[in-house]
Amino acid sequence: MSGGGSGGPASSRDSAVRAGRRLGLTFKDWSTRELVIAAALSVAVGVIFWGWGLLWSSVLQTIPFPFHYAFVGIWMVGGLLVPYIVRRPGAALMGETVAAFVSMALGNQWGVLTMASGIIQGMGAEVVFAAFRWKRFTGVALYGAAALAGGFSILLDTFVYSYYAMYSWGSIGIAAILCIVGSLILGGAVSQLLGGALARTGVLSGLAISKGKVKKI
Numbered sequence: 273m274s275g276g277g278s279g280g281p282a283s284s285r286d287s288a289v290r291a292g293r294r295l296g297l298t299f300k301d302w303s304t305r306e307l308v309i310a311a312a313l314s315v316a317v318g319v320i321f322w323g324w325g326l327l328w329s330s331v332l333q334t335i336p337f338p339f340h341y342a343f344v345g346i347w348m349v350g351g352l353l354v355p356y357i358v359r360r361p362g363a364a365l366m367g368e369t370v371a372a373f374v375s376m377a378l379g380n381q382w383g384v385l386t387m388a389s390g391i392i393q394g395m396g397a398e399v400v401f402a403a404f405r406w407k408r409f410t411g412v413a414l415y416g417a418a419a420l421a422g423g424f425s426i427l428l429d430t431f432v433y434s435y436y437a438m439y440s441w442g443s444i445g446i447a448a449i450l451c452i453v454g455s456l457i458l459g460g461a462v463s464q465l466l467g468g469a470l471a472r473t474g475v476l477s478g479l480a481i482s483k484g485k486v487k488k489i
Contacts, residue, residue, distance in 0.1 A: 299366075301360065302358075302360055305478070305479075306360060309357070309476070310354050313353060317354070318350070318373065318375045320346070321349075322378040322380060324346050329380075337439060338439070342451075343454060343458070344451055345418070347393065347459075348393055348397070349462060350367040350390070351364040351394040352459050353467055355401055355417075356410070357470065357480075357481045359406075360480075361402070364401055368390045368391070372390020372393075389428065393422075396422075396423065400413060410464075417460075419460075422459065423451070425455070426447055426448045
């Protein structure tokens with residue numbers, strides 16, 4: 273999974289909690305159904321993250337830097353799909369962090385570094401939704417969240433993996449562009465498609481996403 277960090281799973285989860293508090297995020301206004309659905313979605317996305325990690329390790333990682341960064345956007349889905357469906361403060365940070373934990377628990381090549389990446393990416397998405405005062409989770413808000421999550425991801429990688437000492441800033445800039453564009457497509461567009469498909473089945477009735485028209489893209 274793109275990104276890295278230090279410390280064990282417990283310290284990473286504590287970091288996520290502290291980050292949420294600094295943003296003023298609480299779950300007191302969430303209904304039990306919203307929490308259950310958000311948790312279930314996050315776990316499901318975590319399994320997808322894990323599967324993508326297997327594909328990354330066996331195939332995508334062989335693509336030379338910076339071009340493999342076009343494929344990291346799928347790892348932004350936790351911080352985009354969950355808030356797109358639940359539409360509550362904290363949904364992006366929760367979705368991405370829980371999904372990262374599940375991916376780590378199932379086993380991947382990054383281990384506990386996965387958690388730091390998930391927290392950073394979730395924070396990036398949450399900041400954008402917060403800028404809209406958590407009143408908008410579609411259109412500019414959704415794709416802005418995807419872009420910033422991708423930007424935070426490549427920024428983290430640049431320093432964790434010392435890209436600045438290994439590659440030219442031009443190459444790092446290309447990686448950043450590819451990461452952000454990939455996040456818009458594999459993160460934002462995929463989340464909108466998945467959320468819309470789920471809403472049309474009726475399983476999300478009563479949630480915020482079901483109260484508005486679901487647009488096809």
